[in-house]
Amino acid sequence: MKFFADTAEIDAIAELNELGILDGVTTNPSLILKSGRDIVEVTREIAALVDGPVSAEVVAMQAPAMIEEGRKLAAIADNIAIKLPLTWDGLKACKALSGEGHMINVTLCFSANQALLAAKAGAAFISPFIGRLDDIDLDGTDLIADIRLIYDNYGFDTEILAASIRSVNHVTECARLGADVMTAPPEVIHKLAQHPLTDKGLETFLKDWEKTGQKII
Numbered sequence: 001m002k003f004f005a006d007t008a009e010i011d012a013i014a015e016l017n018e019l020g021i022l023d024g025v026t027t028n029p030s031l032i033l034k035s036g037r038d039i040v041e042v043t044r045e046i047a048a049l050v051d052g053p054v055s056a057e058v059v060a061m062q063a064p065a066m067i068e069e070g071r072k073l074a075a076i077a078d079n080i081a082i083k084l085p086l087t088w089d090g091l092k093a094c095k096a097l098s099g100e101g102h103m104i105n106v107t108l109c110f111s112a113n114q115a116l117l118a119a120k121a122g123a124a125f126i127s128p129f130i131g132r133l134d135d136i137d138l139d140g141t142d143l144i145a146d147i148r149l150i151y152d153n154y155g156f157d158t159e160i161l162a163a164s165i166r167s168v169n170h171v172t173e174c175a176r177l178g179a180d181v182m183t184a185p186p187e188v189i190h191k192l193a194q195h196p197l198t199d200k201g202l203e204t205f206l207k208d209w210e211k212t213g214q215k216i217i
């Protein structure tokens with residue numbers, strides 16, 4: 001499974017990138033707001049740092065304006081994935097921009113039928129928002145399973161990019177279900193390394209080592 005960082009915070013991205021576990025980055029208007037940075041400037045910086053796709057989201061609502069805005073975002077760097085909302089106009093823009101050879105990430109997906117449409121419109125990525133489905137008492141990971149099944153039934157090569165990941169359990173479940181990519185806040189990615197038994201075991205080993213009185217360095 002590919003790991004994308006769902007953030008526009010350069011330091012956090014750089015740290016994950018240095019570890020070699022980062023395959024891309026996703027941003028959205030809320031994350032740009034949180035970073036306090038200019039969208040073009042910060043997107044250019046992220047795209048220069050990371051080899052994989054960097055999603056930058058359009059804010060226009062009508063297809064012609066989305067297409068124009070998407071082209072501008074794509075011109076920032078070669079590894080930009082244009083992020084378009086899953087609306088009828090977003091699908092039109094997806095068809096046009098993917099036809100021009102751009103990488104498209106269709107976002108705000110909440111149903112399998114929406115995912116089917118995005119794949120047919122040429123999306124490189126579909127972003128089902130699992131945490132936001134959980135927020136309304138549905139099971140977001142069921143959607144990942146449905147999309148996986150449907151895409152495999154018909155051989156669509158659109159990658160399932162599990163988004164709105166809020167917990168380490170979401171990551172495990174998405175990996176079990178065969179999501180191609182997961183995008184999570186850096187804090188969640190850090191938590192993947194944590195286990196209380198690891199901490200407890202390490203504490204015991206260090207205490208016992210101290211008792212040996214030995215030194216390696």
Ligand code: G3P
Nearest residue numbers: 006026028131132163164
């Ligand atoms: O990139 C979009 C997405 O991951 C949003 O997550 O936590 O705001 O629902 P969240």
